[in-house]
Amino acid sequence: MPAREQCGVVGVSLQSTGAAPYLFRGLRALQHRGQESAGIATSSHGTLYHRKGMGLVHEIFGQEILDTLRGPVGIGHVRYSTTGSSDLENAQPIVVKIRDQDGAIAHNGDLVNFEWIRRRLQAQGVELLGDADTEMMAQLIAFEYGRTRELDAAIRRAAAELVGGYAVVLLAGGRVYAFRDPLGIRPLVLGTVDGGAAVASESVALELMGGKATRDIAPGEVVVLDKGQVVKTSSIASPGARAHCMFEWVYFSRPDSIAEGRSVYEARYRLGERLAKESPAEADLVVPVPDSARPQALGFASVSGIPYAEGLIKNRFVERTFILPDQRRREFEVRVKLHPVPGLLRGKRVVLLDDSIVRGTTLREIVQMVRSAGASRVDVRVGCPPIRAPCYFGVDMKARRELVAHGREEAEVAQVIGADSVHYVSVAGLVEAIGLPAQDLCLGCLTGKYPVDVPEERHRFQKSLGEF
Numbered sequence: 001m002p003a004r005e006q007c008g009v010v011g012v013s014l015q016s017t018g019a020a021p022y023l024f025r026g027l028r029a030l031q032h033r034g035q036e037s038a039g040i041a042t043s044s045h046g047t048l049y050h051r052k053g054m055g056l057v058h059e060i061f062g063q064e065i066l067d068t069l070r071g072p073v074g075i076g077h078v079r080y081s082t083t084g085s086s087d088l089e090n091a092q093p094i095v096v097k098i099r100d101q102d103g104a105i106a107h108n109g110d111l112v113n114f115e116w117i118r119r120r121l122q123a124q125g126v127e128l129l130g131d132a133d134t135e136m137m138a139q140l141i142a143f144e145y146g147r148t149r150e151l152d153a154a155i156r157r158a159a160a161e162l163v164g165g166y167a168v169v170l171l172a173g174g175r176v177y178a179f180r181d182p183l184g185i186r187p188l189v190l191g192t193v194d195g196g197a198a199v200a201s202e203s204v205a206l207e208l209m210g211g212k213a214t215r216d217i218a219p220g221e222v223v224v225l226d227k228g229q230v231v232k233t234s235s236i237a238s239p240g241a242r243a244h245c246m247f248e249w250v251y252f253s254r255p256d257s258i259a260e261g262r263s264v265y266e267a268r269y270r271l272g273e274r275l276a277k278e279s280p281a282e283a284d285l286v287v288p289v290p291d292s293a294r295p296q297a298l299g300f301a302s303v304s305g306i307p308y309a310e311g312l313i314k315n316r317f318v319e320r321t322f323i324l325p326d327q328r329r330r331e332f333e334v335r336v337k338l339h340p341v342p343g344l345l346r347g348k349r350v351v352l353l354d355d356s357i358v359r360g361t362t363l364r365e366i367v368q369m370v371r372s373a374g375a376s377r378v379d380v381r382v383g384c385p386p387i388r389a390p391c392y393f394g395v396d397m398k399a400r401r402e403l404v405a406h407g408r409e410e411a412e413v414a415q416v417i418g419a420d421s422v423h424y425v426s427v428a429g430l431v432e433a434i435g436l437p438a439q440d441l442c443l444g445c446l447t448g449k450y451p452v453d454v455p456e457e458r459h460r461f462q463k464s465l466g467e468f
Contacts, residue, residue, distance in 0.1 A: 007092075007108040007394070008033035009188070010205055011075040011169035011176040013225035014196035018042075020069035022193055022209045023076040026200055027057045029208040032254060033108075033201060034078035037091035041104035041171050044071030048102040048171075052077075052091045072196070072228070073176060075169040077106035080396070089129070093171070096138035098145055103172035105138040108201055109186040109394040111164035112454050137168065152234055155179055155222050159236045163452050165245065165393030165442075167217075169199060176225040182236055183243040183451050184219030185393050185442050187259055196228035202257040216260055242440040243451035247395060249434045250384045251292055251355045262435050265295050270433035271383040271425055272299025272353065279423030280304060281379045283349040287311035289366060290338070296383040297353035304351075311345050311370070312338045334365045346374030356384035357413070357422075358397050360404030364417040371418070380419040385427045386410075389448040392457075397445065 008030030012019040023040050038060050039052025049069045053060035057078065077092040093104040111117070114133045117140060121128065126139050140161065145154035155170070155177055165185030170177040178199040180188045189203050193211030200206050203213035217223055219242060224232040245252070248259045255265040272295065286306045288297035291314060301308035315337050350370055357363055363380070370378050386405035390398045400406045404413055405424075414422040427446055431438045444450040450457055 007080065008078045008201040009075065009106050009108050009167060009169045010198065010200040011171070011178055011225065012073065012193060012196060012198045013176050013228055014072040014193070015228035016072055017195055018070065019072055019074035020066045022198065023074050024057065024061050024066055026198070026205040026209045027076045027078050029205040030078050030201055031057055033252065034080040036080045037088065038076070038078045039091050039093050039106070040069055040074060040076045041093040041095065042069045042071040042074030043171055043174055046174070048095065048104060050093065050095055050104060052088070052093065054088055054091065073171065073174055075104060075106050075171045075176060090132040092134055094132070094135050094138060096135065096142060098142045098151070098172050101173055103138070103170060105134055105168065105170045107134045107137060107166055107168040109164060109166035109181065110392060111162055111166065112392050112452060113163040117161060137162065141170070152177065152222055152224055152232060156234060156236050167201060174226065177222065178217060178225070179222040179236070180217050180219055182220035183241060185243050185245050185451070187248055188217040189213045190215055190217050190223060190230070197225045197230055199223065199225070202253050204254050204257040213258065241451065243442040244436065244440060245393065246430060246434065246441045246443055255295055260436065267433050267435065268295035268355070268383065269299040271430065272296035273303045274429035274433055275381045275383060275425050276300045276303035278426060278429060279381055281351045281381070283351040283377070283379060285309045285311060285345070285348050286351045286353060287370070289352065289354045290314040293353045293355045293383065296355060300351065300353055300381060306351060309344060311341055311350065312366070313341060314338055334362050338366065338369065340369055340373035345370055348375055349377040350375045350379070352378055352380050354380065354382050356387065357382055357404060358387050359402050360413065360417050367418045377420050380414065380417065380422045382422065382424045385424050385430055385446045387445050389445050391445045392450065392454050393442065
């Protein structure tokens with residue numbers, strides 16, 4: 001199981017119908033991407049309506065609240081903190097003044113050069129109220145708007161200075177502006193809903209809003225939605241390279257989503273098939289860590305011929321543990337979240353399938369749970385190569401010392417988590433399962449080579465740090 005999730009964004013432009021119910025449904029579909037806070041901002045005849053809170057989407061937005069969010073256009077966000085603390089001040093969307101009009105902005109991802117841009121804005125006399133990069137991005141756009149007087153041009157100028165992974169929705173002047181980093185690290189999908197147009201972090205959100213996805217927003221593309229239609233598209237200067245985050249297929253996205261034209265479910269199933277070929281095991285049962293590793297376990301069972309079993313039952317009314325903001329709470333919650341089926345595992349050799357291992361603390365609890373249920377042997381197979389380096393683009397794993405695979409071989413990782421063996425899928429196997437060329441994926445957390453310059457890190461086209 002990986003580190004905490006990133007965030008989810010959604011934007012809607014309709015011709016006349018209220019946007020809030022669509023945004024609510026879209027955020028519910030993206031709840032797995034963030035459970036610390038949620039927010040919605042809508043606009044009607046130049047008036048901005050805004051509500052956000054700590055907790056889950058359905059806890060914050062009852063019908064009474066939704067009725068106050070008026071207008072046919074709006075944006076929404078579910079969050080966990082990457083840059084910026086976990087509090088209401090940093091919950092999104094963030095309301096910002098863009099010259100003479102109120103606007104709102106929400107974003108998914110992280111910026112590598114956050115501090116540099118922050119200092120630049122402060123030198124220009126811009127006051128930043130919080131410590132989230134989202135507010136900083138909004139202020140940078142507002143600053144550029146003062147020079148260009150065209151918002152989409154201001155977005156392009158501002159985005160050209162941003163280094164990192166980001167997918168952004170901005171509400172201003174009755175329009176939704178949606179844009180994505182030039183490498184496509186963070187996902188953003190364009191589609192239609194009843195009587196209008198919409199964008200979201202995942203295709204499934206558009207479908208659960210009653211619409212459908214039409215295409216991925218291209219890396220570096222700025223899309224403008226107005227009165228239910230796409231009225232303009234333009235591009236940020238792009239190097240032409242791609243670096244889609246491989247974690248979208250490994251864990252982040254829902255299995256019923258399509259990412260960059262590739263089925264998330266099918267990629268995970270193929271990861272399990274590849275694992276069975278690369279790292280077979282003699283066992284009686286293949287058991288997934290629910291829910292995220294279920295397709296991988298089914299693929300492993302299919303190739304290996306070992307029976308598949310739901311040996312761990314998930315309490316579906318408990319938060320996703322790795323989105324929780326405190327490690328001790330995550331360790332406690334896993335014992336509430338999962339429970340073995342009585343008698344099923346007793347005396348059995350178990351192949352335990354997990355989607356990935358980051359810190360290893362939660363998986364250690366799960367391995368112990370399986371052993372306590374009577375398993376005679378627990379072999380762990382992992383549908384992601386070893387995570388040995390930090391992520392700087394929106395995933396909460398920024399310190400090497402926290403990564404269980406950093407500086408350890410598989411046998412040492414097995415000892416740490418209490419398993420009889422641990423084997424990871426290979427990088428080649430991961431790339432093949434996703435179905436995109438390796439050069440179009442961000443594999444920085446696996447290889448330590450990043451798609452953009454990160455201070456004191458190597459980028460993937462670089463042979464040594466001395467080349468900076």
